[in-house]
Amino acid sequence: MLKTAADNLRVRRYRKGWILMDLIDTTLSMDRWEDLIHDAETGVVSEPLENVYRKRGTAFDVIFVGGGAGGRFGSAYAQARGLRQLVIDKWPFLGGSCPHQACVPHHLFSEAAREMDYMRWNSDTLWFPKFEEERASIVDMITLFKKGRNNAHAFMNWQSKEQLDMEYILNAEAIVIDKHTVEVNGERFTTQSLVLATGTRTHFPPEIAGLDKAGVYDFATLIDPGLDYEPTSCVIIGGSKVAMEYGSFFQATGCHTTILTRSALMRTESLHHVDEDLRTYVVDNMRLRGMDIIEGCEPLEVVGDDRAAGVLVRLADGTEEVIETDFVFIGTGERPNTKPYVDALGIEVDKKGFVKVNSRMQTSVEGVYAIGDLIGSPMEMFKARKCGMTAARNISGEAFEFDFTEFPDFLHTTYEVTWVGLTEQEARDAYGDISVIQMPPKGIRHEELSLPLAEGSMLYGFTRPELTGFQKCIYDNKSRRLLGAHHCGFGAKDAFQYLDHLIKKGITIDEMGEMNELFLNPEHFIQLSRLRAGNPDLQDL
Template identity: 50%
Template sequence: MLYNYFEPMDNYDPSTNEYDVIFVGGGAGGRFGSTYFRAMGGKQLTIDKDGHLGGKCPKNACVIHHYLFDIAVELDLARILDDKKWYPKLPTGTGKVEIVPMIEDYLKGRDEAYDVMYYQSKNQLNLEFILNREAEIVDKNTVIVDGKTFKTKNLVIGSGSRAAIPNVPGKELSGVYSYADFLELDYEPKDVVVVGASKTGMPWASFFNAVGCNTTMIDMNPFLTAFNLDDEIKEYIIDGMKLRDMNLMDNTTLSSINGNGHVESVTVVRKDGSKETIKADMVFVGTGCIPNSEIAVPLGVEIGGSNEIVVDSHMKTSVPGIYAIGDVTGGPMEMWKARKAGMVASKNILGMEADLDITSFPDFLHTTYEITWVGMTEKEAREKLEKVFVIMMPIKDYPGHCPIPLAERTMLLSHIHPGLNGMQKAIYDGETRMLLGAQHVGYGAKDSFQYLDHLIRNGVTIDEMANMNELFLNPTHYIQLSRLRAGMKSLVDLT
């Protein structure tokens, strides 16, 4: 660790009388918005109560999520190949792998990530900032930090969000965790109940299961209804989790968390009204986040029904001169949205009209697979269009195995355990031949789906897809799959 993140950290010109903008919150939106504003020649100051820039993503959210996903994938593969004589065995066989040492390693790396962002923000991006101090917003033009007054022409609020904890008996017991405090874990859980089959709950449940915990995941709704996926993709994901012996309970509500000082069990209510008690020494809550809008209430900005600051597509609040970005504006609570929102706010403050469009975007979810999707589902397409054409692998009703890798890093699985090698689907307009959407289960598709989103937005046909150049083996770009039908004048499903 090169810097001390427990002390006040300042990098600003004390002679400045007034800033063009002050960002309250230096998370993803605040840091990228500040960087863009600075690059365009504006005078900014960014204030954050944490001792680092970048927000909760490197602290306890996105980065630890991906770190645990990487571990889950490796352990999952080790367990799948445990019966192969040539594959090295886990140190503890197929038993429990310790979690606490993983957290210790992560924290060491996190400090170094903070170092990089601090160095880059100060020495390369030339940002002005105050860290490890609370900002007191007096009005839209005045912010106080440790008794010192800072004036600004505009104010951008990027105060983020916090974990939403269900209000049930026992929520205060030791052993109840969310993403926010998971890194404080100091014991090795054996029986874990994950509440919420969400973007947080699904990967954490898959991680706990992969390390060898007896894992149960509950959700009050049918699994995966929150995600824009076709039914066969959902079935593949759920079947994969069941195959790995995870206990899945949808249409199930958490009634209470039970224990004497520490979690011992949970009581749940099923759809039919029956109650069930599940043994647990840890409860992980993945039931979403609540925007931290309280800091803006005295300013008179409009607050929505989910505690979010209401903004328009320019990131403007109901009060002129006050903008809001990132999680504090509500869903989707995504890194890309926060970063783009920061840029959009900066552009509008500088007089360059810009909008944030969140009507359509690529998305992903982690289990021990990476699930990615973009554009329309087949169901949506058939509801809107007369003729829809679908390409999908593996082949429906094929009587044999399909030893074809349908994702990066699945050549091994496709030959040894066909059926675990992924799934891919592309949806086309049968009349215009335009790509409408794509869905993928496997690994390594996030990169390609960012560009598929661009192609779909700007229009790309199956024939143009077939004429692209791919790097073998690259199923995640859908080039090879499209070639199998591109020659047909009248497209016929290939499923």
């Protein structure tokens, strides 16, 4: 008889016939966790996975519904503050969609896109072999990701149990009865405070017909159940980050990709502080790599019998045409999973269904908090984690506020695109007298200069100067403070985490010039700022 990962785990049976796997007194290895998660995903194990101190009863200080980034970090913080917490998730692992279907595969695919792009530009030159198109496969990358993703899931389950001492129930749906009661697996748990953290799903615009056809995917269904054929072309509906990032990956594999977007790329309401020069460089380079980007259009219908064969689109001039394709990808944004809470609790939501909260993550219902993607943009990991922390701190009695209106941002094409603070135009509007330091400088075309010649783009600097990237920082001439920084290249994302903090602290061009760069660095803000820092009257560079 074949053994499963669940063998030898204690099974608790209830009068109503429900059973679960009791993990509280068992230490599972990483390998065993991976096997158990796999068994739950494939239906071999259907019981909830419970790590709960039953001797303490079923009353909690706080219950987190949803064990993604916000729920897990919030739970860890609550537990550290001495609160008894419980986190519940329908999946058999903690961590949510990020490591399962969202940001982790997106980063894997974006890294692959960069490598394939690099190989193409340098095909059959220097030491590079001739690029073999048939070996660039979307399906192979999806398979690679799915083969390895349970390792991260296993670690988060293990860490949450063994290091963070969190109580949790996984592989089970949470039903909110009222603000003090949550039902799981037929059993009711009570709580003083309730935190909602169940995230979002892709928005499929109802006005576009045919989105239910085979061959139509979003970021989640691309992974599960998964793309099962190698497409020859792709049409992406929408101009979101997801559209740009996955579109760049598809194009890099050799799958000709067309983006259909109502607004201009990088001009959607979910993105803020995108500098026009940065946007131009990014979009121009997407087109340079063969992508078709049709802005100002209206996708009308996915055409075909049972399977997608094309997309009918109304162009900006009013004409209509069908763009043939065997693969349609939806990148039109997200909608929150809030309906159960509106029905059960009467919480207030906005016109798109996102939960309205204050700066303490409190909803319109006393004692009920909402965090992460459930409360709207930005849908970023830092926000989800800090929202969870903020809720936990307030529940523990600390009056703590979290303002996420200003933050560093990024996206991937075949480049890493990063920005923080004001754009050049925003800075001019707000401060008037500003200085702009950028590379290449204004008036010099990218083809004329091998700079930035930064770490990560050195080879391009000597072979294809126009591919080396773009950098810009903006200063207020009066206060000499850094107002914004913008970068397209490789390797600068790490620095922008700290630039965000420094900008908020009011760092000046003089202080930037006093910093120590690790040259050649991905971004040249320190040394370029130093060239102007000695001037009493700042000027562009």
